[in-house]
Amino acid sequence: MEVMMLCYSDSDGQHRIALEREMTSIGRSPDQDIVLRWLGVSRRHALILREGGVYTVADQNSTHGTFLNGSRVQRAVLKPEDMLQLGSLNAPHLRLQRERPPTGSPDSSVSDLLSALTELRPPGEPSRPAREMERLNWMIRAARQLNEGAAIEDILCALLHLTLQLTNLERGFVFLSQGGEMRFARGLSASGARVDADSTVSRRAMQNAIDSGEVFSVSDTRTDDQTAEWPSVVQLGIRSVYCIPLRKPASAKEPGQLLGLLYLDSQIGAGALTEVDRQVLGAIATEAAALVHNAVLADEYNKARQAREELAVAAGIHSGLMSISLPVLPYAVLQAKSVPCLAIGGDFFDAVALDLEDRLYLAVADVSGKGVSAAIVAANLQGIIHSQFLAGQSLPRIADVVNHFLLTRNVGKYATMVLLKLLPNGELEYLNCGHILPLSIFGTEVHRLEHSNLIVGLIAGAQYTSSTHTMRAGERILLATDGVTEAENSAGLAFGEPGLISVSHHQQVDEIIAEVAKFQAPNPAQDDCTVVELKFSP
Amino acid sequence: MSANVTIRQVAGVTVLEVSGRITLGEGGVTLRDAIQNALKSGARKLVVDLGNVNYMDSSGVGELTGAYTSAKRVGCNLKLVRLTRKIDDLMQITKLSTIFDIYADEMEAIASFPNSWQAVA
Numbered sequence: 128m129e130v131m132m133l134c135y136s137d138s139d140g141q142h143r144i145a146l147e148r149e150m151t152s153i154g155r156s157p158d159q160d161i162v163l164r165w166l167g168v169s170r171r172h173a174l175i176l177r178e179g180g181v182y183t184v185a186d187q188n189s190t191h192g193t194f195l196n197g198s199r200v201q202r203a204v205l206k207p208e209d210m211l212q213l214g215s216l217n218a219p220h221l222r223l224q225r226e227r228p229p230t231g232s233p234d235s236s237v238s239d240l241l242s243a244l245t246e247l248r249p250p251g252e253p254s255r256p257a258r259e260m261e262r263l264n265w266m267i268r269a270a271r272q273l274n275e276g277a278a279i280e281d282i283l284c285a286l287l288h289l290t291l292q293l294t295n296l297e298r299g300f301v302f303l304s305q306g307g308e309m310r311f312a313r314g315l316s317a318s319g320a321r322v323d324a325d326s327t328v329s330r331r332a333m334q335n336a337i338d339s340g341e342v343f344s345v346s347d348t349r350t351d352d353q354t355a356e357w358p359s360v361v362q363l364g365i366r367s368v369y370c371i372p373l374r375k376p377a378s379a380k381e382p383g384q385l386l387g388l389l390y391l392d393s394q395i396g397a398g399a400l401t402e403v404d405r406q407v408l409g410a411i412a413t414e415a416a417a418l419v420h421n422a423v424l425a426d427e428y429n430k431a432r433q434a435r436e437e438l439a440v441a442a443g444i445h446s447g448l449m450s451i452s453l454p455v456l457p458y459a460v461l462q463a464k465s466v467p468c469l470a471i472g473g474d475f476f477d478a479v480a481l482d483l484e485d486r487l488y489l490a491v492a493d494v495s496g497k498g499v500s501a502a503i504v505a506a507n508l509q510g511i512i513h514s515q516f517l518a519g520q521s522l523p524r525i526a527d528v529v530n531h532f533l534l535t536r537n538v539g540k541y542a543t544m545v546l547l548k549l550l551p552n553g554e555l556e557y558l559n560c561g562h563i564l565p566l567s568i569f570g571t572e573v574h575r576l577e578h579s580n581l582i583v584g585l586i587a588g589a590q591y592t593s594s595t596h597t598m599r600a601g602e603r604i605l606l607a608t609d610g611v612t613e614a615e616n617s618a619g620l621a622f623g624e625p626g627l628i629s630v631s632h633h634q635q636v637d638e639i640i641a642e643v644a645k646f647q648a649p650n651p652a653q654d655d656c657t658v659v660e661l662k663f664s665p
Numbered sequence: 666m667s668a669n670v671t672i673r674q675v676a677g678v679t680v681l682e683v684s685g686r687i688t689l690g691e692g693g694v695t696l697r698d699a700i701q702n703a704l705k706s707g708a709r710k711l712v713v714d715l716g717n718v719n720y721m722d723s724s725g726v727g728e729l730t731g732a733y734t735s736a737k738r739v740g741c742n743l744k745l746v747r748l749t750r751k752i753d754d755l756m757q758i759t760k761l762s763t764i765f766d767i768y769a770d771e772m773e774a775i776a777s778f779p780n781s782w783q784a785v786a
Contacts, residue, residue, distance in 0.1 A: 561759035
C-alpha cells in the first residue's frame with residue numbers, strides 16, 4: 128500500500144515525512160507528531176488520518192483554521208499534490224506527495240525533464256495546478272534566466288541564485304576548471320550578497336564529486352556516518368553540502384569534459400531534496416555548464432580577434448610613420464621601397480633635404496629581430512635620426528647618439544645602418560655601422576663603398592668614423608638590407624651580394640625587389656626587404 | 666634539429682662545438698640555450714667552435730652578439746674559433762671581428778686565456 132509523504136520547508140530546512148501511521152498529529156505542542164511553531168498554528172491543530180490507502184485531514188477546532196488547496200476545510204480527503212496550510216492562506220505550504228522511487232539520472236536535459244514532469248500525471252486524471260505546474264513554471268523561468276546571461280559572470284550568478292533558491296542552502300560557490308585546477312569563479316549567499324573566495328569550503332566533498340564525476344551530496348552530516356567525521360565538516364560546522372560537477376556534454380566529436388563545480392553548503396540543515404528537486408538541480412547544472420562552455424569559447428574567440436585587430440592598427444600606424452615622402456631635388460633622384468615580411472617590421476629608411484640647395488641626408492637601417500618588437504625600436508630610431516638630420520648633426524655624432532640610446536634603453540636590440548650626406552657638388556659622406564656595403568654603380572662599373580664600423584647598440588663608447596666618396600653625374604648608390612642578400616631560393620642558395628650586383632643594372636627599385644621575390648619564389652620572405660637608390664644627377 | 670651543440674671541458678675551459686644551421690628559430694635558440702647553460706653553470710672561460718656550422722645568417726650574428734653581452738655581464742671570457750669563410754665575412758661586415766677574440770683553432774684559443782695551464786701531453 129502506497130504511503131504518502133508530507134513535505135514542507137521551515138527554518139530548519141526541508142522536511143519530508145512519511146505518513147505511515149493511522150493518525151499523524153500536527154500542531155504547536157511538543158507532543159504532536161509533526162511540530163510546527165508558525166504563526167497561527169494551534170497547539171493541537173489538525174490530524175491526518177490514514178485508512179488503507181485513503182488519507183483524510185481533520186481540523187481539531189484550531190483557532191485559525193485548516194486550508195486545503197486554498198479553501199478552508201473541517202474534514203477532507205487528501206490526494207497526491209494537494210496543498211495544506213495551517214492558520215492562514217499565507218502560511219507555508221504542506222504538500223502531499225507520493226513516495227516515488229528515483230527515476231532517471233540527474234543529468235536529464237531541461238526539455239527531457241519538462242516532458243518527464245508532464246508524464247507524472249496518473250492517466251485518466253485531469254491535470255492539477257499545484258506543485259507540478261509550480262515546478263514547471265520555476266524551471267522555465269530558471270532556464271530563461273540562465274539563457275539571458277550572455278557573459279560568464281551573469282550565467283554563474285543566475286546559476287547560484289537559482290540553485291540556492293531551490294535547495295534552501297546558505298551559500299554557493301562556482302569553481303571553474305582552469306589549467307587542471309578548480310579555481311574560484313563566483314560566490315553567493317542565500318541573502319543575495321556576493322561572497323568572495325572563501326577557504327571554508329569542504330575540499331573533500333569537492334574532490335569526491337570531481338573523482339566520481341557524480342553529484343556528491345549530504346543533506347545532514349549528523350546522520351551520515353561517512354562525512355560526520357570529516358575534519359572540514361567538523362571544523363566548519365557544515366550540515367548540508369551539495370557538489371554538482373558542471374560537465375560539458377559529450378558530442379560525436381569529443382568526450383564530455385569537466386568544466387567546473389557547483390558547491391552549495393549550509394550550517395543549518397536543509398533537509399533532503401525531493402527527487403524532483405534533485406532532477407531539477409541536475410538539469411539546471413547541465414544547462415549552465417553548456418552555457419558556460421559557449422561563453423568561454425566566445426570569450427577566447429573575442430580575445431584572439433581583439434589581438435589581431437590591435438596588431439592591424441599597430442601595423443597601420445607603423446606604415447604611416449614609415450611612409451616617407453622622398454624629397455625632390457635639383458641634383459639628386461631618390462627611390463626607395465621597403466617590404467616587411469610580417470605585417471610590421473624592423474627595417475626603415477629616411478631622407479631629409481635641409482634645403483634644396485644645401486644638402487641631402489639619407490639613412491637606411493635594420494633593427495635586429497622581427498615583428499612588433501623590432502618595429503617599435505625601428506620607429507624610435509627613425510625619429511631620433513630624423514631630428515638629428517634636421518639639426519644638421521655630423522654623421523659620427525648621430526651614430527654615437529643612436530648607439531648610446533640603444534645601450535641605455537637596455538632593450539637587447541642592436542641595429543645596422545648606413546648614414547649618407549650628399550652635397551650638391553657630388554661629394555658624398557657615408558658612415559656604415561655593420562650594414563651591408565653600399566654599391567656604387569656607374570655605367571657598367573660596380574664597386575663597394577668599403578669603409579665600415581661596428582653595429583650600433585652593442586659596445587658603449589664605440590668609435591664611429593665616416594668616409595667620403597665623390598659621385599659622378601649619373602652615378603647611383605644602391606643600399607639594401609640583409610633581407611635581400613639573405614633571401615634563399617628553393618635550393619637553399621642565398622641571393623647574396625653577387626645577386627645584388629647582378630640586378631643593380633635595373634633602373635627601378637621596384638624591379639630589384641621583384642627580382643628578389645622571383646628568386647625566392649615560392650618561398651615567402653624570411654626577413655624585411657628594403658632597397659634604396661640615390662642617383663646623382665646635377 | 667637544425668643545430669647541435671656538444672660540450673667538452675679542456676684544461677679548465679668549456680668548449681662548445683656547434684654544428685648545423687644557425688638561423689632564426691630552432692638553430693638560434695639551440696645556440697643561445699647552450700651558451701646560457703654554460704654561463705649559468707659557472708663557466709668563466711668559454712670557447713665556441715663554429716667550424717661545423719654550414720649556414721649562419723644575421724640572426725645568428727644576433728645570437729653571438731647576445732652571447733657576447735651575456736658573457737661580459739657575468740665576467741666570462743668568450744672566444745670564437747674556426748670561423749668558416751661566410752661567417753668570417755659576416756663578422757667583418759658587422760665589424761664584430763673587432764670586438765670578438767677569434768682564433769683559427771682550439772689550442773690557440775685555449776692557450777690565449779690568462780692563467781691557462783697547458784694540457785698534459
